Every structure is written in C-alpha cells, then in structure tokens.
Amino acid sequence: xxxxxxxxxxxxxxxxxxxxxxxxxxxxxxxxxxxxxxxxxxxxxxxxxxxxxxxxxxxxxxxxxxxxxxxxxxxxxxxxxxxxxxxxxxxxxxxxxxxxxxxxxxxxxxxxxx
Amino acid sequence: xxxxxxxxxxxxxxxxxxxxxxxxxxxxxxxxxxxxxxxxxxxxxxxxxxxxxxxxxxxxxxxxxxxxxxxxxxxxxxxxxxxxxxxxxxxxxxxxxxxxxxxxxxxxxxxxxxx
Numbered sequence: 001x002x003x004x005x006x007x008x009x010x011x012x013x014x015x016x017x018x019x020x021x022x023x024x025x026x027x028x029x030x031x032x033x034x035x036x037x038x039x040x041x042x043x044x045x046x047x048x049x050x051x052x053x054x055x056x057x058x059x060x061x062x063x064x065x066x067x068x069x070x071x072x073x074x075x076x077x078x079x080x081x082x083x084x085x086x087x088x089x090x091x092x093x094x095x096x097x098x099x100x101x102x103x104x105x106x107x108x109x110x111x112x113x114x
Numbered sequence: 115x116x117x118x119x120x121x122x123x124x125x126x127x128x129x130x131x132x133x134x135x136x137x138x139x140x141x142x143x144x145x146x147x148x149x150x151x152x153x154x155x156x157x158x159x160x161x162x163x164x165x166x167x168x169x170x171x172x173x174x175x176x177x178x179x180x181x182x183x184x185x186x187x188x189x190x191x192x193x194x195x196x197x198x199x200x201x202x203x204x205x206x207x208x209x210x211x212x213x214x215x216x217x218x219x220x221x222x223x224x225x226x227x228x229x
Contacts, residue, residue: 031215032215034218042222043203045220046217051214090218092214099169100162101147101162102159106155
C-alpha cells in the first residue's frame, strides 16, 4: 500500500514566522511531489511542484525534497493569517503508467495567529 | 486564467437514485480525473481517463461508477445507485500530460449528499 503521511496538526505559528510542514512517503520510486492548499469546504489549490532533490523557491514558499529519506517539506516564510488552511502533500506513485494519478496525505492544518 | 469547472456545486439525492456529476476540464488538457473526499478524510483517487478510455481506476471505482466524455468539452461521473456512503465532495481534475512531472488542477467540487 503506497502511503503519504503528514502530521494532521494543527500547527500554530504567529504572524510573520516561518511555518514548516512535513510529509513522508512510502513509495521509493515516486518521482513527482506536490503541495496543495485547501481552505475549508473548498478544492485543493496547487502551490508548488518539485521533482528533483533539493530546494525549490516560489515567493514565500520553499519546497524541499530528499528522495533518499523519502521526505518532502514546505516552508512558508512571513506567514500571514490568510495562509491558515490545510496543506496537502501529494505524490505521483510508481506503477501509475502514464496517468497523473496522485496519492494524497491527510493534510496538515496550519493556523497563523495575528 | 483557465480553470476546471464543475456542476452542480451541491447535489442532494435519495439513496438508490442515479446521479451525474459534470466537469469541464481545462481546454488544452488531455487527461482527466475524478477524486473524492469524504468529510474529514483524505482526498482519494477514483479514476483517470485519457483518449476516451479509463487509464487507471481505484478499488473504490466499482461497477456503480462510470465515466464518460459525451462531447468535446464535458467529462462526467455517473453513480448508478447511490448509497449513503457515497456522500462526499467529488473533485474533477485535469492535466496536460499523463506521466510524472505533470501538474493537476482541480475544479471547485460537487458536494454530494445522499439521504
């Protein structure tokens, strides 16, 4: 069973701080990793994709990938109250052929306090 | 900005009834997906669809479910005889390509309530 694990939280950080969200995955052959943000009752919204080991930065967001440790993380700098949401880690597993199937973690709820 | 659109936003149906959920994927995308999310649970893959065929389906996607692309723009999910446990948010998604390294964009979802 291919799994994606996240701490459900809530993770509470003060406004302006760095929020660090973590994800581990069981399928060692996975190649593509995604972070989605989901507000309550809404659909997943793509924030970042990462495919290679190392860091990828986009504005206040940095995704980090370590395939040897099967670990993906998302850093949010200068956290704002509007960042309060559930952050979903998603992985494209091996054995999916040419489909873009995603396996999701259960999500980490982030609360940014003013 | 192109987006995936879903209708209806909310559907209430009686147990045993058939429902059809509709999606219009992003116009230049070739791969289409349905996911569901039961309240408080993970987003779960149901099915992927390419070139008018199912390319992969999960264990959840049993004989009660079917998908179709009836015309050049719509992509539908049909549940033949709904059960209480089918109550969930159903999300349609699309990607330009089908392999890894392809980003999926989700519609706003249809909340299905089976009573």
